[in-house]
Structures are given as C-alpha cells and as structure tokens.
Amino acid sequence: MKTVAVFVGSLRKESINRKFAEAIGKLAEGKLAFRFVEIGDLPLYNDDLWPDAPEAVHRVKREIEAADAVLFVTPEYNRAYTPAIKNVIDWGTRPWGKNSWEAKPSAVIGTTPGATGTAAAQNSLKGLLTVIDTVLMGQPEVYFTYKPELFADDGTVSCEKTRAFLTQWIDRFEAWIERTSEPRTKAQAGPA
Ligand SMILES: Cc1cc2nc3c(=O)[nH]c(=O)nc-3n(C[C@H](O)[C@H](O)[C@H](O)COP(=O)(O)O)c2cc1C
Numbered sequence: 807m808k809t810v811a812v813f814v815g816s817l818r819k820e821s822i823n824r825k826f827a828e829a830i831g832k833l834a835e836g837k838l839a840f841r842f843v844e845i846g847d848l849p850l851y852n853d854d855l856w857p858d859a860p861e862a863v864h865r866v867k868r869e870i871e872a873a874d875a876v877l878f879v880t881p882e883y884n885r886a887y888t889p890a891i892k893n894v895i896d897w898g899t900r901p902w903g904k905n906s907w908e909a910k911p912s913a914v915i916g917t918t919p920g921a922t923g924t925a926a927a928q929n930s931l932k933g934l935l936t937v938i939d940t941v942l943m944g945q946p947e948v949y950f951t952y953k954p955e956l957f958a959d960d961g962t963v964s965c966e967k968t969r970a971f972l973t974q975w976i977d978r979f980e981a982w983i984e985r986t987s988e989p990r991t992k993a994q995a996g997p998a
Pocket of ligand 1: 824883
C-alpha cells in the first residue's frame with residue numbers, strides 16, 4: 807500500500823482541517839496509508855540554521871522522502887494558504903540540491919466553515935507545488951464546506967453523499983500515485 811505524508815496547515819488543536827484529514831485517512835484505510843507529519847515544531851525558515859539544524863527539520867525531510875506521495879490540507883488565511891504550509895515547503899526544498907519534494911505525487915485539499923471551501927488558498931498553493939517539482943493531481947478538486955453534522959463522534963464521515971464524494975477522490979489519488987510514481991530502484995523498474 808502506498809504511503810502519503812500529510813501536512814495539515816493549521817496548528818490549533820480543534821482544527822477542522824485536521825479533523826477533515828483524519829476522517830479521509832480513516833476512509834482511505836486499505837487503499838492509502840496516511841502518515842501525519844508534525845510541522846508545528848519547525849522554526850521559521852532561516853538559512854543560517856543549516857549548519858546545526860534542529861532535529862525537527864531533519865525529521866520532516868526524512869518523512870517526506872520516505873513517503874510515496876504528499877498531501878497538503880490547507881485552511882484559508884486571508885485568501886491564501888497558511889504560513890505553516892509555506893514554512894515546511896521551504897525547509898523541504900533546502901539545502902540547495904537536496905529538494906525532498908522532487909518527483910513526489912501530490913494533492914491539495916482543504917476546508918473552511920464558509921462556502922468558498924479554501925478555493926483561493928488552494929489555487930495559489932497549486933502553483934507552488936509545481937515549482938517545487940511535485941507531480942500535482944489537478945482533478946478532482948476538493949473545496950469543502952465543513953459542517954459538524956457530516957461527521958460522527960468517532961471522527962468518521964457519517965454523511966453518505968460526503969463519503970461517496972471523498973471515496974472517489976481517494977480512488978483517484980491512489981490511481982494518480984500509481985501512475986506518476988517514479989520507480990525508486992532499478993529492480994522496481996524491471997529489465998531495461
Ligand atoms: C488569520 C485568519 C484568516 C482567515 N481568512 C479566511 C479566508 O480568507 N477565507 C475563509 O474562508 N476563511 C478564513 N478564515 C477562517 C478559517 O477558515 C477558519 O478559522 C478555519 O476554521 C481555519 O481552519 P482550522 O479550523 O483548520 O484551523 C481565516 C481565519 C484566520 C485565523
């Protein structure tokens with residue numbers, strides 16, 4: 807089963823984006839294995855830190871590199887994606903020549919309480935994800951208006967229509983990862 811490193815752009819405990827991501831992770835069980843990456847302990851990006859970079863920086867780069875794909879779950883802050891997302895992206899691209907994001911299949915989703923469902927935030931993040939050399943899935947888009955009644959007390963999706971919508975997104979992302987993954991070794995690539 808393919809592994810997905812998941813980056814939630816909100817650091818607050820009651821984040822609806824974290825709840826949303828966790829619900830999708832549960833729905834994806836048996837298809838994709840979600841690995842939530844802690845990004846709240848990263849310092850703000852500073853080139854000067856590299857000679858003695860905090861362990862969190864090295865850990866995050868290892869977790870990106872170990873995953874088959876990456877998923878960004880971003881809230882919308884003032885019509886943009888969040889600083890926590892930009893910060894982990896910047897750390898992942900450095901040091902120069904050691905871009906951890908390179909060739910990773912990627913996707914973006916997000917949720918707001920309001921009707922626009924992070925559309926503005928996602929659209930600017932999508933441009934960045936091609937710049938850092940990930941292989942971005944363009945469709946289906948997930949601009950999700952969060953309503954607590956769509957989820958059960960145990961965090962699973964309780965609304966049938968929502969479950970069907972999210973399941974087809976999971977299936978498409980699983981297929982996208984299979985289709986766009988670069989073989990990691992010559993053995994995986996098969997005979998020349
Ligand atoms: C600094 C800030 C800016 C925000 N800007 C927007 C916005 O542009 N569009 C929007 O729909 N919601 C906006 N919101 C509301 C968020 O969608 C809402 O707080 C949401 O719950 C944040 O996601 P989280 O629960 O995962 O932390 C903003 C919230 C904050 C804290």
